[in-house]
Amino acid sequence: MSVKHSLLALLTQGPRYGYQLRAEFEERTGGTWPLNIGQVYTTLDRLERDGLVADQGDDGAGHRNYALTEAGRAEAGDWFAQPSQPQNPPRNELAIKLALAVTTPGVDVERVIQAQRTATLRALQDVNRAKRSTAGDSGPAELAGLLVLESLIFTAEAEIRWLDHCEAAVLRAARAGQLPGAFPEIHALEDQGPTPAASFQRKSR
Amino acid sequence: MSVKHSLLALLTQGPRYGYQLRAEFEERTGGTWPLNIGQVYTTLDRLERDGLVADQGDDGAGHRNYALTEAGRAEAGDWFAQPSQPQNPPRNELAIKLALAVTTPGVDVERVIQAQRTATLRALQDVNRAKRSTAGDSGPAELAGLLVLESLIFTAEAEIRWLDHCEAAVLRAARAGQLPGAFPEIHALEDQGPTPAASFQRKSR
DNA sequence: CGACACATGTAACACGTTACATGATTTG
């Protein structure tokens, strides 16, 4: 629902056309989340069908403008006023992977954790670099972009802390004999050459 | 892709049928993420079409079992071995909302932040309660469920820290006059007349 | 018997991505 509500939020400042909405969205979120232009048009169609926006037809400049209806304005206000909290937290692929890893015999959990930590650390460095390189102007858009980058940083740091925690917990459980034997059959994939048992071989994509 | 790969991961332990796959997924992720049974069947159809699983037909007990193919086994191994990192970080609705809030005149950003913090704190308390109430057995499944809960905790704590950070940054910017007037008009959005569409200046990208 | 869990599906829809088609305008 982020796209739908984002468009409504942008339209609170006045009529806009599709291409413009994408540009403003990306500018005001620091370019972190590219917005598919096709989706903008289909979402606008749905919003119009649902009576949240109104197609104002061609303005003088050859652009198809959309404006908020009263219902749309209310919906946008709601979105800002109400906290985002789905009943079920959004699926966290990493958490699922780890949960399945520790309950699947033959998976080298330690290696799964280390691979993810390395990748997340690298991503964290990239974001920090990006943050340093944007130390310049300070208007609302720059503040917004900065906050988005810092959101990525806070999230990545939490992920790394969680991975450290998992590593410790898994080691503790392994020493206590509470885990299925972690025969490291999975990690032989890439480093070594062809494994005798062809299971778990790397597939080129 | 979590469902697809989760099913493959579960099938590494042997043939399973649809209903059983859902039950095992939910058990091994602590019941945090309910898995839609309809999606299990359609995903199995796609996996079969793509040659990652094979329908073994009816076992003796009247269940339609699926088994991993070699390609499916490789894909599951890949999933565990490769870190999860999409090129673009998954959209964070809260970060988007805040970014749009600070760049939209007339939104009471302070109020948005406080509402979200309250909700997240409450969710955090719920998870902590759930964690305390599961202090019992300690096998692989219990470890997995615990790690999932702790993932939720780490994430929620990071969100709260980020909200605190945003609050401070927004206050600082407001005092420096770098924000559009944050008149709390959000509850009376209808007061705002149509804004003349500002000249649209696209930055080069 | 009736309710409920088990078990397998289908239909409709929302949301999201990739790719393609088409044309106007701008710019080197």
Add this chain to the structure above:
DNA sequence: CAAATCATGTAACGTGTTACATGTGTCG
């Protein structure tokens, strides 16, 4: 002029949810 950008779409597909249909087995 050629290329890039602006601008509006459509098609196909993957993923995910909700709701419904259908039948079996079990248990009170």
